[in-house]
Amino acid sequence: MKHKKALLILILFLFMYGAGAGAAKIVDVFSSSHSIRGETENWGLGFGADGTTPTGNVGQEELAEYNAHYVGDTGKKIIYLTFDCGYENGNTEKILDALKKHNATGTFFVVGNFLETAPEIVKRMEAEGHLVGNHTYHHPDMSKISDISSFQKEMDDVANLYKQITGKELAKLYRPPQGKFNRENLEMAKQLGYETFFWSLAYVDWYQDNQPTPEEAYSKLLPRIHPGAIVLLHSTSSTNGEILDELLSKWEDMGYEFGVLTDLCEKGAEAVQEEGNTESISGTEIQN
Secondary structure, eight states: OHHHHHHHHHHHHHHHHHHHHHHHHHHHHHOOOOOOOSSOEEOOEEOOSTTSOOEESSOHHHHHTTTEESBOOTTSOEEEEEEEESSOSSOHHHHHHHHHHTTOOEEEEEOHHHHHHOHHHHHHHHHTTOEEEEOOSSOOOGGGOOSHHHHHHHHHHHHHHHHHHHSSOOOSEEOOGGGEEOHHHHHHHHHTTOEEEOOSBOOSOOOTTSOOOHHHHHHHHTTTOOTTBEEEEETTOHHHHHHHHHHHHHHHHTTOEEOOTHHHHHHHHHHHHHHHTSSOOOOOOOOO
């Protein structure tokens, strides 16, 4: 009898141990976020069910410590439209036309080449109320720059040329080239007064000789849209220029509205202030 009882206890122990190990594996699978490292990382996303917020390889709570974001309020059906502008090839004005038709504010992250070669389009962005952010002058891997002066020059050269073109100050919004970042990279951007923006929805739209069809684009952009999405599209994409009007209409039909990216900066500042008043708060699928 004693042997039977001991055997039952052993079996129960092994069962509980196995259940615990299984639970740990489940958590491991679904929890992809980690602390921001000192070495170079590539921004990446993991997608779940359609319409749900994807997980970033760093969580929003930790990103917020560096005034960085990848998603907005996940409780509201608001979309933030952002565009990376590496050069001009005839598609940006089609994008601007679509935004104007839908009364939507876009954020255009520009590099030096775009400012040099398309100043009239930059003026149009400013005149029509869009935000223009900093994508660095030469589009390098900024996480490889270890001194603040070199980092700042990449940022300042964009801001200074933008002011020469428009007479206005560049918005203090930064998107790391290629989505590459590290802890020091984000800290330097913060020191310079910038808010860093990654994204929660994008698709492979940047290969000029292999553009997706409209159907392929919709198959990625419609089911994966989610409340608070920061959408990244490239202004060089002929597909984006072709479909944006209809895409925005489809998103509107799904109940979404279009937000202004700087609203997230204000909310972030409020959250930091609120955290400061609290005694104790604990604190890859597509790459660009």
